[in-house]
Amino acid sequence: MSADTLILVLAIDRGVGPEPLTLHRTKAAVPFGGKYRVIDFTLANCLHSGLRQVLVLTQYKSHSLHKHLRDAWSIFNPELGEFITAVPPQMLRAQEWYAGPFDAIRQNRYLIERNRASQVLVVDGGAIYRMDYAELARSHAESQAPITVAMRAVPGAGSATQARLTLDAHERITEILPPTCQGQDERADPGAEDAEHFESMGVYLFDKDFLLQELDRIEVGARPDQDLALDIIAPLVSEQSVLGYRFGQARGRVTPDRYWCDLATVDAYYRANMQLLRAEPPIDLYQADWNIHTYQGQYPPARTVPGPATGTEGVFVNSMLAAGTVISGGGVNHSILYPCVQVKDGAIVEASILFDGVQVGEGAHLNRCIVEKDVVIPPREQIGFDPKLDRERFTLSEEGIVVVTHGVWD
Structure with a gap:
C-alpha cells in the first residue's frame, strides 16, 4: 500500500487562516494543542496509515515549517523508499511561484512521473483531524473511480464552510458548490451523517495516470486555482466518475470521532484549543495506537x-x-x-x-x-x-x- 501511494501535502497558504498567527509562519506551522504544529496531524495520518512517501509542498514563510519537518519528522527510512521531503517551488520551466494548489502539483509533475506509485493522495496540511488514509485508498480501489473526495457530514445545508457536495444513490458526486458561510469550524454532529449534507475535507485521491492527463489538459490560467474541489474537480463531475468517501466510518484503524477543523479564523483556532480541555474532548489525542508525533525539546519537567x-x-x-x-x-x-x-x-x-x-x-x-x-x-x-x-x-x-x-x- 505504501509503495502504491504518493502523498502531496499542500502547505503553501499565504496567511489564509488564523491571522495574525500566520504573519510569520505558514498555517501548517501554527502551534496547536500545547506541543504540536498543525501539520503534525496530517503527517501522523500518513504515518499510521502506512503511507510513507510524502512530499510537503511549501512556499509562504516556510522556514518555521522546514525546521519543524527536519527536527520532528526525519523518522522515515530512505533505504526502504520512505521519505518526508519539503518541496518549495523548483522553477524548472519558469521563474514562478506556486499560483495555487493545482499549479503546485503541476510544477512538481516530474516528481509524480518518476515515482512508482499508481495513485496520488493530495491533502491539506492546515486542518486538524485524524483519518486512516489506507482505508480511503482501499475504498478508492474498490470503486475504480479516477477521483475520490473525502467528505464529512455537516449539521445542515446552511452550515458548510468548505465546498458542498451533492451525491447520488451510489455515493458518486453529482455537483460541487461553493460554501454557504465562512469562519465557522469544526465538528460534524455525529447524528447528521444521515442528513445528506456533506462538505469537502481537502483530501483528494487521484489515479496517477488520470492526474497526469489532467495536468496536460488544463492549461495554466485557464481556470481559477484557489480550491481543488471548486476550481478543478467540480468541472469534471459531469465527465468523470467522482466518488465521495464518508469520513468517520467504522472501517479503518482510528477511532471515528468525526472531528475536523480547518482553523479558518482566530476564533475557530481558539475554540479548537479550548475544546481540548473538556473532560471528554471532541478529538482523542490519547488513543494509544494513533499518537500525534511531533518535535519535543529536551526541557526539564513542568x-x-x-x-x-x-x-x-x-x-x-x-x-x-x-x-x-x-x-x-x-x-x-x-x-x-x-x-x-x-x-x-x-x-x-x-x-x-x-x-x-x-x-x-x-x-x-x-x-x-x-x-x-x-x-x-x-x-x-x-x-x-x-x-x-x-x-x-x-x-x-x-x-x-x-x-x-x-x-x-x-
Missing part, C-alpha cells in the same frame, strides 16, 4: 513553586502545561501553556493560550488571550478586560479573543 516574594503556591487548574514551564507563585486556569512558559509571582492566566517562551510578569492578569512566542508581558499588565484598550494595542477577534504579538513593549 513544575509549580512558591513565589519568591509572597510565598504563594503556584497552582494550575484544568490546564495543559508543556515541559519546561514554571508557575512561580502564579495561577493558571483553563489554559494551554507551551514549553518554557514562565508565570511569575501573583500573575493570573485564565482561558488563554501561551506559546513557547512567553513570560508573564509579576501581578499581570491575562484573560482569553493568545500570546505569541517569546513575548514578555510586563508586571501588573491587564489584558482581556478592556476591549477598547485591547483593540488599540493588539488584535481583537470578533468574539473578543486578544492576540498579543511582538512590538507593543519591545
Whole structure:
C-alpha cells in the first residue's frame, strides 16, 4: 500500500487562516494543542496509515515549517523508499511561484512521473483531524473511480464552510458548490451523517495516470486555482466518475470521532484549543495506537513553586502545561501553556493560550488571550478586560479573543 501511494501535502497558504498567527509562519506551522504544529496531524495520518512517501509542498514563510519537518519528522527510512521531503517551488520551466494548489502539483509533475506509485493522495496540511488514509485508498480501489473526495457530514445545508457536495444513490458526486458561510469550524454532529449534507475535507485521491492527463489538459490560467474541489474537480463531475468517501466510518484503524477543523479564523483556532480541555474532548489525542508525533525539546519537567516574594503556591487548574514551564507563585486556569512558559509571582492566566517562551510578569492578569512566542508581558499588565484598550494595542477577534504579538513593549 505504501509503495502504491504518493502523498502531496499542500502547505503553501499565504496567511489564509488564523491571522495574525500566520504573519510569520505558514498555517501548517501554527502551534496547536500545547506541543504540536498543525501539520503534525496530517503527517501522523500518513504515518499510521502506512503511507510513507510524502512530499510537503511549501512556499509562504516556510522556514518555521522546514525546521519543524527536519527536527520532528526525519523518522522515515530512505533505504526502504520512505521519505518526508519539503518541496518549495523548483522553477524548472519558469521563474514562478506556486499560483495555487493545482499549479503546485503541476510544477512538481516530474516528481509524480518518476515515482512508482499508481495513485496520488493530495491533502491539506492546515486542518486538524485524524483519518486512516489506507482505508480511503482501499475504498478508492474498490470503486475504480479516477477521483475520490473525502467528505464529512455537516449539521445542515446552511452550515458548510468548505465546498458542498451533492451525491447520488451510489455515493458518486453529482455537483460541487461553493460554501454557504465562512469562519465557522469544526465538528460534524455525529447524528447528521444521515442528513445528506456533506462538505469537502481537502483530501483528494487521484489515479496517477488520470492526474497526469489532467495536468496536460488544463492549461495554466485557464481556470481559477484557489480550491481543488471548486476550481478543478467540480468541472469534471459531469465527465468523470467522482466518488465521495464518508469520513468517520467504522472501517479503518482510528477511532471515528468525526472531528475536523480547518482553523479558518482566530476564533475557530481558539475554540479548537479550548475544546481540548473538556473532560471528554471532541478529538482523542490519547488513543494509544494513533499518537500525534511531533518535535519535543529536551526541557526539564513542568513544575509549580512558591513565589519568591509572597510565598504563594503556584497552582494550575484544568490546564495543559508543556515541559519546561514554571508557575512561580502564579495561577493558571483553563489554559494551554507551551514549553518554557514562565508565570511569575501573583500573575493570573485564565482561558488563554501561551506559546513557547512567553513570560508573564509579576501581578499581570491575562484573560482569553493568545500570546505569541517569546513575548514578555510586563508586571501588573491587564489584558482581556478592556476591549477598547485591547483593540488599540493588539488584535481583537470578533468574539473578543486578544492576540498579543511582538512590538507593543519591545
